[in-house]
Amino acid sequence: MTEDAHETALETDALGKRYGRAWALRGCALRLPAGRIAALVGPNGAGKSTLLHLAVGLLRPDAGQVRVFGRDPRGDSETLADIGFVAQDTPLYRDFTADELITMGARLNRRWDADLARDRLTGIGIPTRKPVGGLSGGQRAQVALALALAKRPRLLLLDEPAAALDPLARHEFMGALMSAVAESGTTVLLSSHLLADLERVCDYLILLQTAHVQLAGDVDELLAQHRTLTGPRTDRPEAVPGVRSVIRASHTDRQTTLLARTTTTGTVPTDPAWSAHEVSLEDLVLAYLGAADTHRTEVTA
């Protein structure tokens, strides 16, 4: 059951959310195509949770709008049925057993695959007749994921689901997530500040920084559009041939290193004094986050 390639799972337009006078998210314009596994990246406080809460209808926008499969998620049980959501710290009723949580889901959802959830949990050896408060953090996260998957959602939103887990549990969680969505073709939007988790699994990137979208797009395309360039020291890196815009520049006495968006994807610069290297997703994200930081300091200085 693959989604239509042109369908849009999540779309926001000038979306904004304000807490008091501070904007947690502002002017957010996004389009997440269906079938993607998207990473929502940004430092703490950048608005990741706010965006996810807006997408699942927990929050009401103060500006703009958000659409999930073309519909407003707020107060609409039909759209809610299409969205699976795993909140930060994977909250569960701690005195409920996993079986009882699955029963709860069956009572609260018209479409509910109880067997899927139960089979997943027994498959990875999680006791379903013990109160989930007595399980480990990793096991609770697996229960929360199983509950979200049992809705058979078309869009699965996860808010730092693995942040509190140890590396092994995190690895297992991401593995479980990926095998589940590979089977179902579900669109996934996964927020994290742990880049390493996302690099392996995501094919779409949304980078949030200080309430704004810094960068969004297909991971392969983004990587193809950016290069690390090394050449003789220059104070005008924008003038280097083949550079469309400089994301980050660093200088030694004799050398300048740039992370730049190039004019044509995949080509090396024409100037032989400069050498180009491919960038990793982590380099790219860090460069954008660092660039925004410098920009901000300049503004405030």
Added chain:
Amino acid sequence: MIWLTWRQHRKQLVYLALGLAALAALMVPTGLSMHDTFQDSGLADCLDALGTDVLLSGQVDTCDALRRQFTDEFNSLTMVAILFMVLPLLVGLFFGAPLVAREVEHGTHRLVWTQGITRRRWALTKLGLLGGLTLPLAVVYALGVTWWFAPVAANGTGRLAYGFFDVQGIVPVAYTLFALALGTFAGTATRRVLPAMAVTLGGFAAVRLGIETLLRPHYMPPEELSYSTTGGQWLNPAADSWIYESGVRNADGELVSSGLIGCPPHDPLCLDRGGVEPGSSNWQLYQPGDRFWTFQFIETGIFLGLTALLCYLAVRRIRQIA
């Protein structure tokens, strides 16, 4: 939703039922003994014979000895009224306050509000079910207390008196639903369980006392009664009146004493001993006892109105929580 509500609140409901059963185990035997003494001592018949007129004349207070005896025996038990007044509050504290606040405190609102039903329906169903569950319990409690208190009220205190009015008839049911709504609303405002409980406690006490002392005496204009100090008339203890103020007024209408005086006719010395001039009369400002149900309906209406308002505000506030 029904299953979830039961699963989440069954523990409190069981505790509530156990508490009511324990209370019944205490109240049924004492109530029976009170009713038995009331009948067997002849007090019931004696008070019946007095009728419900406010003033009686020509007789001496025949029930006086029996009344004193009954009061001596059971007066300490009427302290239980305080416990009865607190019961509705417990529903607000342990069902209302945690209803939303505990979900937000544990983050589970993000679990339950992102399932396939809207949170509006979640809130309405929860409020409806918990209200529906506590309603019969409150009715049983109100009926039981009304039965338990009947002899004490009949024995001169009256059903309109503070502390008696509040635990009888239908108002305890309205207080209970009000406490539930207040607790729920407090939970949506504070979003934490303990502060919500504190707000519920303070709010319940303030609203109850405020309405009881500021509004209730004015539901209907009180009546005045004047009668001669020497006419051989006396107030009927079975009249159920709620007396605001009483005393002796002189011929000019000034209140000269706060006690009532009953002297034989043509005995100026008796009046002198009481410190009043001839021509004075006894006076009282009071609500007649037969207004009990009117007052009950008015107060019930006020609290049900407040309940509806708080439920509306709570559901509105729930939409703001993320």
